[in-house]
Amino acid sequence: MKNSENDAPGLLTRIFRFYYEGFTNMSSWGRKVWIIIIIKLFLIFVVLKIFFFPDFLSRNYENDEQRSEYVLDQITKTPEADD
């Protein structure tokens, strides 16, 4: 028990150093793709998700019962009514 407690910080430190050294010694292409990844994730999860892609049913209906009623209406419409 005592040994594993002593080992744990060492392992975490080693993992931290592994990533830290990896990122600091990264090649130029690595830096470029990381910049692209960060910009991309920002655009996808902040700009697109919040402003352009709200969940339609969650936003317009308060609970699952209302959502299921709405979808039930949609799927049981006759084709003429849909037009």
Added chain:
Amino acid sequence: MIETADLSLVDWSRAQFALTAMYHWLFVPLTLGLSFIVAIMETIYAKTGREEWKRMTRFWMTLFGINFAIGVATGIILEFEFGTNWSNYSWFVGDIFGAPLAIEGILAFFLESTFVAVMFFGWDKVSKKFHLTSTWLVAVGANLSALWILVANAWMQNPVGMEFNPETARNEMVDFWAVLFNPVAVDKFLHTIFSGFLLGSVFVMGVSAWFLLKKREVWLSKMSIMISAIFGLLSSLMVAFTGDTSARTLAKVQPMKFAAMEALYEGSSDAGLVAFGILKKSEEKIGVEKQGHDFVTKIKIPGLLSIMTGGSRDVFVPGIRDLLNIGDSTRNIYSVNEMMERGTFAREILNDYKRARMINDEEQIKILSDEFFGNKEFMDESFRYFGYASLNLPEDAVPNVPIAFYSFHIMVMLGFFFILVCVIALFLLFRDKLTASKWFLWVAIISVPLVYIASESGWIVAEMGRQPWIIQDLMPVSVAVTKLSTGSVITTFILFALLFTALLAAEVSIMLKQIKTGPKH
């Protein structure tokens, strides 16, 4: 639908999804294939200890890393689109789609993303064995990711293992194994990953051929071509084999798509396979409005289509007109007219249920639940065709034939072309004539865009060929789509076009720079 000038909300929503999916698919197959090629190269390095192999592995790993990084998370947008643009569909199938996608996220994505760090940061920091294991785990993880996405897609092509709950208007998974081992899923997974392996191989051959033309990195390029040609040849043979088994499955579960892929309007036994053909609009219509097609010219292999679908020339292969009007009794396939009647009956029962629910008629709800929704015969013989109730005319069940036909034939022809490319590469390599055969080096370079065209064509067949369905026989795209303003869908379409084009341009630019720089270390 998409070919008409008056693009509706459904068409724009489909175009938006298609754009996102096709751009996403530009990144995925190279990850699937190149990850394994890199793992093979590193295995040789670990076995031989020769630095040239390490240098080679690191070079291709760099190109893998660029593609992986630019492509990662582009598929998430497809999930956003489900909730925003395809909300009815998303609700209707949420429980089924949830499980495979959750497993994909938890198991496969974390597996590959954890070990990608070791792949790139771990050289000279972890043991050779651990590094090699990480590289293999990234390859396996990437392909496992694909498995769960493809299982979800296969369910849309052949919905199995679920029960419809009229109370929630959702399908609920009742048999996970039926979903996982759905015959379409098995075929689709194998066909897709092997096509990704082939794409990775052709990519490596193309880049190596460029080095040979420039008289640079001759040893590295020849060895890269050797590995990729062997891997590519084996993969391309598996692509052909799994394509054949897919065709057999398709003929059973999506016969209309199968007929459209061959532009087969009139069915027959001893049906021939069109190896090459050019279509023209026929004067004869299908049904009331839809245009049929004839061949301007074609090369047909007698009897092969019957053999492919049923193992014998005597097997009847139904054409589009047969499927619309009489079905195929040998495979228990009803005509579209019959399925429309059955679907309409199912919709009436669901409407009765809806009305009973509105007035809280518990007794009627119980009767309908017991006699219909809890009744296997009703679910298998009527509700299974629920989506047909939403079609205006039987011919609405026919996909765009020229798109299905041409994309299928382009994919198949290029598939056989790549088998030839791999064989010639190995022949020239073992005869030591590769560097002198400039014509072949150019063929290898030109094959790189061609393999992407083949790969995208495969998805066009799969997705355009199953129209009008988003879920085969259960839900057409016109019902699945969210009633948003067309303008907002056009806006997001343009946003995606810009975002993905920028990402693709970034990838190509960084990758070309790395290729020009060549291997380091």
